[in-house]
Amino acid sequence: MRRGIGCDQLIALDPSSEADVFMRIWNADGGEVAACGNxxxxxxxxxxxxxxxxxxxxxxxxxxxxxxxxxxxxxxxDMGEPRLRWDEIPLAEDFHDTSRIELQAGPIDAPVMHSPGVVSMGNPHAIFFVDDVDAIALDRIGSMLEHHPLFPERANISIAQVLSPEHVRLRTWERGAGLTRACGTAACAAGVAAVRRGLTDRKVTVTLPGGDLVIEWREGDGHVLMTGPYALDFEGTLPAQLFDAGEAQGV
Incomplete structure (x- = not known):
């Protein structure tokens, strides 16, 4: 039985000398990561x-x-510019064209999915384009590919189905969190990967299990814009002792 409100990630807000606030992000496995669009x-x-x-x-x-x-x-x-070089993503080996790399899941002669586009939006993403996102057992394949040797920092694994030049369906296995109902950086990465393959326009609606996001890869400056709603589910107070314990452990 699930108890409590639950979450995929824990976010802490600290003072910043560069912006209005500094955001720290921990995944469900306890690992700290650099980016989360949602x-x-x-x-x-x-x-x-x-x-x-x-x-x-x-x-x-x-x-x-x-x-x-x-x-x-x-x-x-404004999520900034996507990182497309193999060593920026990063990958463990040099790929001149990261819009389609040599990687597949399943039998060699009949792969379930293959040739993903890879993009970093502050965290590494591999996006496989498939005919039907519901036909892929991402709960099994995602974990295997997340830890593939090609990804030295692990990777978020997504499957994308192009419904039209303005609409994409997406499911994501998020590194350190598993299957997730929504991943903002994955939606951004999918939008970029689809444009690079000539599959969509630069502005698309990305439908995830948790809802829709509008992603625009702006041509003028190369920045990716992500637009979507937010909702307040719960408010509460954490005991001060919890923070004392975290400081003692260097968190």
Whole structure:
């Protein structure tokens, strides 16, 4: 039986000298990561409300994100430029063209899926394009590919189904978290990967099990914009002793 509200990630907000707030992110396995698009959207909504202005900035481990919380309940995050070089993603070996790399799951002569595009949005993503995302046992394949030797920092594994030039379905196995109902950076990476393969326009709706995100890979400056809603599920207070224990362990 599940007890408590549960979560895929834990987010902590610290003071920042570069932005309105510094965001730290831990996955369910306890590992700290540099990026989470959905977390950034929620953080932007909270910080915007506290500061009383729609435009805010969020510092992460590897960049400063610009964000805008609209009166319509939608939040847009400027996720910056995708990283497409093999050593920026990173991969364990040199691939000149990361829009389609040599990797497959399943029998050699009849792979279940193959030739993913790889993208970093502050964390590494491999996106496999398939005919039907519901036909893939991502709960089994995802864990295997997450830990593939090709990914020295592990990887988020996604399967994408292109429904039209403006619409993509996506399911994601998130490193350190497993199957997830939504992953903002995966949606961004899928949008970029689809454009690089000539499968979609630069602005698409990405449908995940948890809802829709609008992803735009802006041509002018190469930045990826992610727009979607946020919702408050629960409020509570953590005991001070918990923070004392964390400080003692260097967290």
């Amino acid at each position: 977390a950034a959207r929620c953080v932007a909504a909270v910080v915007s409300s506290e500061l009383g202005r729609p435009a805010v900035t969020i510092e992460t481990e590897d960049q400063v994100l610009g964000a805008y919380a609209g009166a319509d309940g939608l939040v847009t995050i």
